[in-house]
Structures are given as C-alpha cells and as structure tokens.
Amino acid sequence: MARPTLSLLFLLSFFLLAFSFNAEDPELKTCKHHCRQQRQFSESEKRECELRCEEYARERREYNPRREGEERERWEGERNPYFFDRESFQHRIRSEHGSVRVLERFTQRSELLRWIEKYRLGIMEANPNAFVLPHHLDADAVFYVIQGCGTLNVLREENNRESFSIRKGDIVRIRAGSMVYLINHDDNEKLYIAKILRTVSSPGVLREYFAVGGENPQSFLRSFSSEILEAAFKTRRESLEKLFRHEKGAIVKASKEQIRAMRRRSSEGGSRWPFGESSSTFNLLNKRPSISSRHGQLFDADSGDYRELEDLDIQVSFANITGGSMMAPFYNTRSAKFAIIVGGEGYFEMACPHVSGEQEEGERSERGEREERETEERESQEKRISYQKIKSQLSHGSAFLIPAGHPVAIVASGNENLQLVCFEIKAKDNRRLFIAGKDSILKQLEKEAKELSFNAPAKEVDEWLGRQEEKAFMAGPEHRREKRIPVNSILDFAGF
Structure with a gap:
C-alpha cells in the first residue's frame, strides 16, 4: 500500500x-x-x-x-475562430492546369459560427489557356475576378446560353443549378476568382455535379444504369463508354483554335448590353470608390449597382490599404463580413464577447447542461461585461470573418499594400460605423452625453475626438514584424 x-x-x-x-x-x-x-x-x-x-x-x-x-x-x-489560414481552404478540384479550393465548413471551426453554416468561401485558379469542364453546384454563388480574364458560359434552360467576357474587378452571380463552364483565354496570366457560396440543400454541404468527365471527375451520368443511358441518349453502350474513359481532370488545357472558336461564339451569342458590357456582370473597379485617401481606397457594390445581388442580400467590396496604414476601428450594424486577402500582409484586431464563453461551453458539452449553462452565462453577463481581443496575422490566401456588431481594425504592413476582397451578407439597411476618425460616430453625442459617458468636460472630449482628422483610412501603428518563437505546442507535448 x-x-x-x-x-x-x-x-x-x-x-x-x-x-x-x-x-x-x-x-x-x-x-x-x-x-x-x-x-x-x-x-x-x-x-x-x-x-x-x-x-x-x-x-x-x-x-x-x-x-x-x-x-x-x-x-x-x-x-481565433474567426481567422482561416491558407491551409483552411481544402482542394475540391485539382489538376496540373488549375484548382478549386473551398474553405472548411464554419461549424467545423466553432459552434459560434453555426448561424452562417450555410455559407462557404472559395478560390478558383485556372492556368493560361485552361478550360473548366461543365458542372453545376447545389449553391447560389457570387464570383469576384481577382486577376486575369476569361470567357464564362452559363446554361440555365433550353436554348438559353449566356456567354460573356470576365476580367479583373467583375462581379458575377451564378444561380444554383446553372451549368457553368469557363476558359482562361490569356496566354500568360492566371485567372483567379474568389467566390461566396450559399448552399441550398444541406446547410454548408457543397457538392459539384459534373455532367461530363472520365474517372476524375466522374460524370454523374455514370451513376445511371446502361439501360437508362441507352434509352435516354438513344445510343449504344459501347459508344457511351468511350465518352467516359478519359482521365484529364476537371480543368484541362485548350488549344489556340478551341479558344478562338469559343471566344468568337461567345461574342455572337448570349444576352449582352448594346455597348458590349455583359448584362450579368458588374465591374467593381470601374465604380468610383466610396472612400479614398492616401491611406487607402474602398470600392463596394450592392443590389443598387448590380441587381443580381438583391435576393441574396449580399454586398461585394474591395479594400486597398496603403502599406503602413490602417482601416480605423468600425463595426457593421447588420452585416457579417467575409474577407479574403488577395495581396500584401498585415493583421486585424477585433473585440469579441463570445470566445471565452465558447471555451466554457466546450468543457461542459458532454454533460448536456444547456439550461444551467445559459443561466450561468446570463448571471455572468449581469455581473461583468468584458471582451476578448482577437488578433491574427494576415497574408495572401488567408481569410477572416467579422460578425455584425463586432468592432474591428485592419492594419497593413509597411512593406506593401494590403488588399482584401470582401463579401457581406445581410447587406440591406446595413451601416458601417467608424469609432475613430473624422466621421467617428462618437462625435454625434450631445455635450451632456459626452460628459456623462467619459466623465470629463465635453471640451476635453471634443479635443480628444478631433485629433484624428483622417477619415476611415489613416496612418497605422509603427509596424514591426513579429517573430514567432519556434517552441513545440503544448498539445504536441501532451501527445496530440
């Protein structure tokens, strides 16, 4: 003993x-x-x-x-449940001529994100002269062309093929179930497209359906019996099997002759504006920036600019923050913002009241004490209101999420401009409110409200609020490259 x-x-x-x-x-x-x-x-x-x-x-x-x-x-x-590095985007399609990567389901990261579980973010890359095979998704999609140019074809119903050219800055809406195929017709530059997807079947579960293909991707027609296919296409089995034997992948290379022919037919067919602009696209970068200064520019488009965004209630924006500058602390009144970094480096900081609560929830989830947990959370909120600082480094290919009401600041490193493509959901009636700067919402407080809120004379408060004369974009804090210490994770130490 x-x-x-x-x-x-x-x-x-x-x-x-x-x-x-x-x-x-x-x-x-x-x-x-x-x-x-x-x-x-x-x-x-x-x-x-x-x-x-x-x-x-x-x-x-x-x-x-x-x-x-x-x-x-x-x-x-x-x-940080709101930050996603490049590795968080998982390959759905990959070949030597390009790839499609989609961000992991938000509920895989945190139960805090269940309210947006039906949304996914994606990135498509197509090499010069690459062709993406016809397919459809069980999701509504909004594309933003980050780089390059190409021809996009959309099949929605019989005798209705919409073909149009896409280029950097274009926004395109693709309705769920529409068959899509596209080609990068540039000889030198890759075609990059960022997209937000709203799933329509199971929330967050995304499926690609390829009508044509060989082994990878496999055509969904191969799921049907030979008898069904022979009757449907009025073709013998041997002839059909020849169409399903190639293994080129979902993104293949097109010849110069094929590219020229497709571009010519695209210019001849489809619905187009009289002056050459597609009726189904809107170029964001052709619009005057909503905010512009030496510290940065912000371009945004909503359903007023592009009617196709209305039923999805989405706004698309592009922010270009000058190196060493920052976007002042702000929050959205209704919208949640998904941001994908397409250039430069920097970091963001955000105030969040939920993170510590999520950890406590995780520790007690197995006991199933939901009612007790909610009671404790209410009591905790009554006792003390506090926030967790959320901070992450940003680099090309990473992404982050800003829920509605969460104050956030975004800083560009001193080396180069930080560029972000943003998709905002629940965009209708949303307001972007800045806490600091020339248009700080705090300046609207009455004299008495300022004195009561800050416990200081209104004159001092006004002086403090008026020191920053820049609007929205301003000089950032002195940038220093933070070095990560090469220590083993404590979880590795414990055997995970």
Missing part, C-alpha cells in the same frame, strides 16, 4: 505546484480540456495527460518568463 500512497502524494503535490504558476493560462486550459475529451483514455491516463500539460506549462515559464506575453499573443491567433 505504501507505493500507491507515495504516488498519489507525488501527483497531488505536482498538481498543486503546476496550478500555482498560472491557473488562467489559456493554452494549459485547452490542453487539459483535450485530455478530458479523449474517450479512448482511462481515467488514470486522462490524469497523466493533464499532468504532462502542467509540466510543460511549468517548464515553459521557468525557462523564459518574458515569453509569456509573446506566447499569449501567439495563442490568440491559434484559438
């Missing part, structure tokens, strides 16, 4: 020692949470796992106490 007693005392003393370092260490908290969630572990294995987490946390602090602030900054980025 002596051996178990000594072991128990050792474990207890080790636990108390580790707890004394910092009970609020968020990385330690999550590591222990992961230990408890491992169903294949016995209770003794779960305790051992937690002890390993505490041991690593203790060694980390003893080795370099100054690192705590930097580790906390790194941790903010890792637990």
Whole structure:
C-alpha cells in the first residue's frame, strides 16, 4: 500500500505546484480540456495527460518568463475562430492546369459560427489557356475576378446560353443549378476568382455535379444504369463508354483554335448590353470608390449597382490599404463580413464577447447542461461585461470573418499594400460605423452625453475626438514584424 500512497502524494503535490504558476493560462486550459475529451483514455491516463500539460506549462515559464506575453499573443491567433489560414481552404478540384479550393465548413471551426453554416468561401485558379469542364453546384454563388480574364458560359434552360467576357474587378452571380463552364483565354496570366457560396440543400454541404468527365471527375451520368443511358441518349453502350474513359481532370488545357472558336461564339451569342458590357456582370473597379485617401481606397457594390445581388442580400467590396496604414476601428450594424486577402500582409484586431464563453461551453458539452449553462452565462453577463481581443496575422490566401456588431481594425504592413476582397451578407439597411476618425460616430453625442459617458468636460472630449482628422483610412501603428518563437505546442507535448 505504501507505493500507491507515495504516488498519489507525488501527483497531488505536482498538481498543486503546476496550478500555482498560472491557473488562467489559456493554452494549459485547452490542453487539459483535450485530455478530458479523449474517450479512448482511462481515467488514470486522462490524469497523466493533464499532468504532462502542467509540466510543460511549468517548464515553459521557468525557462523564459518574458515569453509569456509573446506566447499569449501567439495563442490568440491559434484559438481565433474567426481567422482561416491558407491551409483552411481544402482542394475540391485539382489538376496540373488549375484548382478549386473551398474553405472548411464554419461549424467545423466553432459552434459560434453555426448561424452562417450555410455559407462557404472559395478560390478558383485556372492556368493560361485552361478550360473548366461543365458542372453545376447545389449553391447560389457570387464570383469576384481577382486577376486575369476569361470567357464564362452559363446554361440555365433550353436554348438559353449566356456567354460573356470576365476580367479583373467583375462581379458575377451564378444561380444554383446553372451549368457553368469557363476558359482562361490569356496566354500568360492566371485567372483567379474568389467566390461566396450559399448552399441550398444541406446547410454548408457543397457538392459539384459534373455532367461530363472520365474517372476524375466522374460524370454523374455514370451513376445511371446502361439501360437508362441507352434509352435516354438513344445510343449504344459501347459508344457511351468511350465518352467516359478519359482521365484529364476537371480543368484541362485548350488549344489556340478551341479558344478562338469559343471566344468568337461567345461574342455572337448570349444576352449582352448594346455597348458590349455583359448584362450579368458588374465591374467593381470601374465604380468610383466610396472612400479614398492616401491611406487607402474602398470600392463596394450592392443590389443598387448590380441587381443580381438583391435576393441574396449580399454586398461585394474591395479594400486597398496603403502599406503602413490602417482601416480605423468600425463595426457593421447588420452585416457579417467575409474577407479574403488577395495581396500584401498585415493583421486585424477585433473585440469579441463570445470566445471565452465558447471555451466554457466546450468543457461542459458532454454533460448536456444547456439550461444551467445559459443561466450561468446570463448571471455572468449581469455581473461583468468584458471582451476578448482577437488578433491574427494576415497574408495572401488567408481569410477572416467579422460578425455584425463586432468592432474591428485592419492594419497593413509597411512593406506593401494590403488588399482584401470582401463579401457581406445581410447587406440591406446595413451601416458601417467608424469609432475613430473624422466621421467617428462618437462625435454625434450631445455635450451632456459626452460628459456623462467619459466623465470629463465635453471640451476635453471634443479635443480628444478631433485629433484624428483622417477619415476611415489613416496612418497605422509603427509596424514591426513579429517573430514567432519556434517552441513545440503544448498539445504536441501532451501527445496530440
């Protein structure tokens, strides 16, 4: 009996020692949470796992106490449910001539994002002279052409093929179920397209349906029996099988002759404006910017500019923030904003009241104490209102989400301009309200309201609010490239 007693005392003393370092260490908290969630572990294995987490946390602090602030900054980025790095976009289609990548389902990242689970973000890349095979999606889509030019064809019903040229800055609406195919007719430049997808079947579940194809992608016609296909196409089985044997992929290379022929037929067919602009596109960059200064420009288009956006209630915008500048803290009254970084580097900071609550929810999810949890949250909110700082580095190919009402600031690095393509849902009647700058909403407070709110004379408040004379875009904080410390994750240490 002596051996178990000594072991128990050792474990207890080790636990108390580790707890004394910092009970609020968020990385330690999550590591222990992961230990408890491992169903294949016995209770003794779960305790051992937690002890390993505490041991690593203790060694980390003893080795370099100054690192705590930097580790906390790194941790903010890792637990950020609103940020998605380039690896979060998963390949749905890939060949040597291009690819289509789609962001993971939002509910895979966090239950906080269930309210937008029917939306997905995507990026398409087509190499010069590449052709994307005809297919349709079970989703409404809005495209924004980031770079390049091409010809887009949309088949909606019998004898109704809409063909039009697309180029940088174009916005295109594609209705769910429409068969689409396109070609990059440039000899040198890639065609890049960003898109937002609103699924129409199962929320967040996206499916591509290729009518033609070989092994990859496989034509959905191959799912039907030979008898059905022979009767439907009035063609023998042997002839049909020849059409389904190639393995070129969903994006293939077209010849010069094929490209010229398709461009010629596109110019001859489809619905077009008398002056050559497609009736189904709107070029955002041809519109005058809604905000412009030496620190940045903002272009945006809603249903008033492009009628096809109306039923989706979506706005599309492009922001170009000058290197070293920033977009002042602001929030949207109704819209949630999805932003994809298409150029430059920088970071964003956002105030969020939900993140810590989500962690507590995760720890108690297995007990199913929903009513108790909601009661505790209400009581917590009544006691104290607080916010978590959300911060992440931004680079080409990454994306982030700004929910409605969440104040956010976006900063460009000093090296180059930070460029963002943004899709905003619930755009109708939305207002973008800035907290700082020439048009700060706080300036609208009455004298008495300013004195009561800031506990200072209104004159001092006015002086403080009036110091920043720039509107929306302004000089950012001094930029320094933050170096990430090459330490192993605490979760790796614990065996995950």
